Amino acid sequence: MLAGDIDYIKNRLNKSVEGMYTFTVPEDFSEESLCALAPDADMLLGPFVSEKLIAAAGKLKLIQIPWTGVDNFNFAALGASQVPVCNTHTNADSVAEICIAIVLDLVKKISYHDRKMREGNWNRTQKPLDLFSGSMADLSACVIGFGHIGQRVARLLSAFGTKVSAVDAKAEGKDGITVYSPCEADKALADADIVILTLPLTPATRGMVNPEYIGKMKNGAILVNMSRAAICDEDAVYNALVSEQLAGYGADVWWSPPARGESESYPSDRNRFWELDQVIMSPHRAGFIKGSLPHLDGACDNIIRLIRGEELADRVDTKNCY
Numbered sequence: 001m002l003a004g005d006i007d008y009i010k011n012r013l014n015k016s017v018e019g020m021y022t023f024t025v026p027e028d029f030s031e032e033s034l035c036a037l038a039p040d041a042d043m044l045l046g047p048f049v050s051e052k053l054i055a056a057a058g059k060l061k062l063i064q065i066p067w068t069g070v071d072n073f074n075f076a077a078l079g080a081s082q083v084p085v086c087n088t089h090t091n092a093d094s095v096a097e098i099c100i101a102i103v104l105d106l107v108k109k110i111s112y113h114d115r116k117m118r119e120g121n122w123n124r125t126q127k128p129l130d131l132f133s134g135s136m137a138d139l140s141a142c143v144i145g146f147g148h149i150g151q152r153v154a155r156l157l158s159a160f161g162t163k164v165s166a167v168d169a170k171a172e173g174k175d176g177i178t179v180y181s182p183c184e185a186d187k188a189l190a191d192a193d194i195v196i197l198t199l200p201l202t203p204a205t206r207g208m209v210n211p212e213y214i215g216k217m218k219n220g221a222i223l224v225n226m227s228r229a230a231i232c233d234e235d236a237v238y239n240a241l242v243s244e245q246l247a248g249y250g251a252d253v254w255w256s257p258p259a260r261g262e263s264e265s266y267p268s269d270r271n272r273f274w275e276l277d278q279v280i281m282s283p284h285r286a287g288f289i290k291g292s293l294p295h296l297d298g299a300c301d302n303i304i305r306l307i308r309g310e311e312l313a314d315r316v317d318t319k320n321c322y
Helices: 003-017 031-040 051-056 092-108 110-117 148-159 182-191 211-215 234-242 294-308
Strands: 043-045 062-064 140-144 163-167 178-180 194-197 221-225 246-251 279-281
Touching: 003 294, 031 051, 043 294, 062 294, 092 110, 092 148, 092 194, 092 221, 092 246, 092 279, 140 148, 140 182, 148 163, 163 182, 178 182, 211 234, 234 246
Parallel strands: 043 062, 140 163, 140 194, 163 178, 194 221, 221 246, 246 279
Antiparallel strands: none
16 A cells, blocks of 8 residues: 555544554565464455465454455455455545536537637537537436445436436435346436446456447447446447447546556557547546545544444445455
8 A cells, every 4th residue: 555545544543543553564565474464463454365364364353445446356365254345435425526527528528629729729610529518407317336426426417407217236216216127227228318337347247338238328328437447348338439329438447557656558558549539538536535535534434443343334245246
């Protein structure tokens, strides 16, 4: 974890449980070094485990993943262990707000016309995109994945008068929003002008948005991905944009992020999304707020709960991997 992350967590903990915990950071993060420290650990903070590490941590009471996504977590390493695995959802408001900003940008063509006007072009020729905005009150949206983020997105969209539905395997309808099961998704997709992905990446959802899936969507719909890039078949999305089957695509997650510690890379090494006017790109920043690291707040809260002997929050279903 980054030094700034560790300082943030310690500062949060010290406001509630100062002197009641020991925070150990290994000199290196090799399996050998982690296993040497594991016998004294009541909890592991981080996304990476191994069978050897789990076996070494005999006192373990919690594995806390300090963010929402668990697609990189090695669930198989848990074996028969019953140690709770928890993630966090305290960045849901931040992610939902960026999602709505992307939706509005695509519907209202704000970034497109901003780029034009920086060149002195008022787009009176209306090429390649026209001047007209969509009306949020006249549109329908379908949120795929109705968890913490999806529910917030739905509430924000409803405030514009947008007709909102959702697809989710677990959630029930809330605030007057109809929630379809995955086997009923075809109807929800066919009715939606905007499809928003806020579901976890699992073996079942990897590559889910393929040509067949896009073919079930309304022709000329907008697709927004706030989940993981791998949920979408990137060739299918790109081809649907070029053919105008999709009217727009926006995402905070991409297929070719820079390596850890680096800052530059194109969002795809296969398709030139950045050349398409109907695409809005965000560099996986939706969960960050100035002066705060909201994705870490849930981890801090769970550490405090563990220290105080309280019930843990946001337990991951280790069988279904989310």
